[in-house]
Every structure is written in C-alpha cells, then in structure tokens.
Amino acid sequence: MNKLEVNNLDLFYGDNHALKNISLPIPAKQVTALIGPSGCGKSTLLRTLNRMNDLVEGVKINGDVLFEDENIYSDIDVKQLRMRVGMVFQKPNPFPMSIFENVAFGLRAQGEKDKKVIDATVEESLRGAALWDEVKDRLHTSALGLSGGQQQRLCIARAIAMKPEVILMDEPTSALDPIATHKIEELMDELRQKFTIVIVTHSMNQAKRISDKTAFFWMGELVEHADTHTLFNHPVDSRTQGYVSGEFG
Numbered sequence: 001m002n003k004l005e006v007n008n009l010d011l012f013y014g015d016n017h018a019l020k021n022i023s024l025p026i027p028a029k030q031v032t033a034l035i036g037p038s039g040c041g042k043s044t045l046l047r048t049l050n051r052m053n054d055l056v057e058g059v060k061i062n063g064d065v066l067f068e069d070e071n072i073y074s075d076i077d078v079k080q081l082r083m084r085v086g087m088v089f090q091k092p093n094p095f096p097m098s099i100f101e102n103v104a105f106g107l108r109a110q111g112e113k114d115k116k117v118i119d120a121t122v123e124e125s126l127r128g129a130a131l132w133d134e135v136k137d138r139l140h141t142s143a144l145g146l147s148g149g150q151q152q153r154l155c156i157a158r159a160i161a162m163k164p165e166v167i168l169m170d171e172p173t174s175a176l177d178p179i180a181t182h183k184i185e186e187l188m189d190e191l192r193q194k195f196t197i198v199i200v201t202h203s204m205n206q207a208k209r210i211s212d213k214t215a216f217f218w219m220g221e222l223v224e225h226a227d228t229h230t231l232f233n234h235p236v237d238s239r240t241q242g243y244v245s246g247e248f249g
C-alpha cells in the first residue's frame with residue numbers, strides 16, 4: 001500500500017523550475033531514499049510531502065500529493081498534516097531546554113497536561129530513538145550537553161513523540177561521525193517497522209544500506225525509481241548508471 005503518492009508535481013521557486021513533473025509512489029512502512037547530485041531537488045521534494053515549502057515566499061506548486069488518498073494540497077489542516085508527517089533535519093536542532101522537555105514539547109503544545117501520559121510518552125519516544133539508556137539518569141539536564149549523534153536521536157525522539165505516521169529525514173547523518181551515523185542507521189531498521197520513512201541522502205552507500213526503494217533525481221527530474229537493489233545494480237537510464245557507478249555527481 002502507498003502511504004503517499006506524488007502525482008505530476010511541478011514546483012517553481014520564482015522562475016526556477018525546481019521539480020519537473022514528478023510522480024512517485026511512497027510505500028507504507030518502508031524506507032524510500034532520494035538521491036542525486038547537489039541541487040537536483042531532493043530536499044525540495046521532501047519538503048513538499050508535509051507542505052514545508054509553503055513557508056518559502058514565491059513558491060508555486062502544481063500537481064498533487066496524496067496522503068492516504070487525500071490531496072494534501074487541497075484545503076486541509078496543515079498543522080495536523082505536519083503532526084502526521086514529521087521531520088528531522090540535517091543539523092540536529094534540539095531546543096535549549098532539558099532532554100525531557102525537548103521530547104515533551106509537542107505534547108504540551110497540544111495541550112496535554114497529564115503528567116503520567118507525558119512521562120510515559122517521553123520514555124517510550126526516547127526508547128524508540130535508542131537513546132533512553134544513555135540519558136535516563138540525566139533527563140532534566142540540558143539537551144545541548146549531548147553529543148551531536150545523541151542530539152540527532154533526541155530530535156528523532158521528539159518527532160516520534162507526536163506519533164507521526166511518516167518521518168521525513170533530510171540528510172540526518174551528514175553532520176555526524178561514522179559511529180553516530182551507524183547508530184542512526186541501526187535505528188532506521190527499527191523505525192521502519194512502525195513508520196514510513198523518506199530520507200534524502202548524499203551517501204549512496206547509506207541508501208544501499210538502509211532503504212527499500214530509491215529514487216534518483218537529476219536537475220529537477222525524477223529519472224528513475226525502483227527497489228534499491230535494482231536501482232543500484234540494474235539501472236535503466238544512463239544518467240542513473242553514471243551516478244551510481246561514481247562517474248559523476
């Protein structure tokens with residue numbers, strides 16, 4: 001089943017035609033990787049999936065994105081959409097508050113007051129982000145005291161706490177060292193059991209290691225998408241072949 005479906009999507013930043021007639025199914029409870037050279041539109045496409053581009057002035061979007069068959073570019077509640085389709089950014093961006101409060105933040109903003117519910121959700125989310133054991137004795141210390149890798153897992157916990165159905169990740173490990181990267185990649189395996197994940201990555205090896213499906217972009221076009229193994233081993237288009245073999249990009 002497809003959780004999301006992008007249909008004939010065009011996006012313009014002013015005169016810049018950044019996404020050209022993109023159609024891409026995104027299957028539920030799988031990891032879909034978006035790859036391609038810098039500037040090809042990966043992050044732009046990712047941001048269309050929870051309407052983050054709405055915040056950019058002068059943006060124009062044609063086509064639609066179906067989320068469980070409902071067009072998210074129709075008259076919908078965007079705040080609710082962003083709760084169902086959460087996002088983790090390239091640079092870990094914990095709030096300057098305690099570890100606990102970072103994870104509780106969204107719940108409190110939604111009006112949750114029950115301490116038991118908040119405590120339980122914080123623990124469950126930190127466990128879900130494979131961070132609980134490392135922070136359980138320092139929950140009320142500043143999140144800014146965590147390492148970069150821990151901060152990124154905290155941001156994943158913060159996203160999970162909102163009980164999203166989809167998690168969008170924009171190069172979530174590019175600011176991390178190999179060990180922290182490995183931890184996040186291990187975590188992805190757990191996350192895919194519960195969530196639909198779409199990840200932008202510059203690392204072809206990362207896409208190979210963690211994704212079920214891969215989509216290759218080139219200058220605003222979606223050149224080809226397939227099962228990850230097929231895309232890397234039997235690409236159809238010569239541009240994909242050149243990119244995955246490391247000839248360019």
Ligand SMILES: Nc1ncnc2c1ncn2[C@@H]1O[C@H](COP(=O)(O)OP(=O)(O)OP(=O)(O)O)[C@@H](O)[C@H]1O
Binds near residue numbers: 013016037039056
């Ligand atoms: N907020 C914005 N305003 C105007 N133009 C933008 C904006 N964001 C991206 N663009 C332009 O849209 C095109 C696609 O950029 P995008 O960031 O989506 O590519 P990308 O493949 O994610 O690149 P990278 O791998 O370097 O992050 C580029 O030409 C870029 O300059």
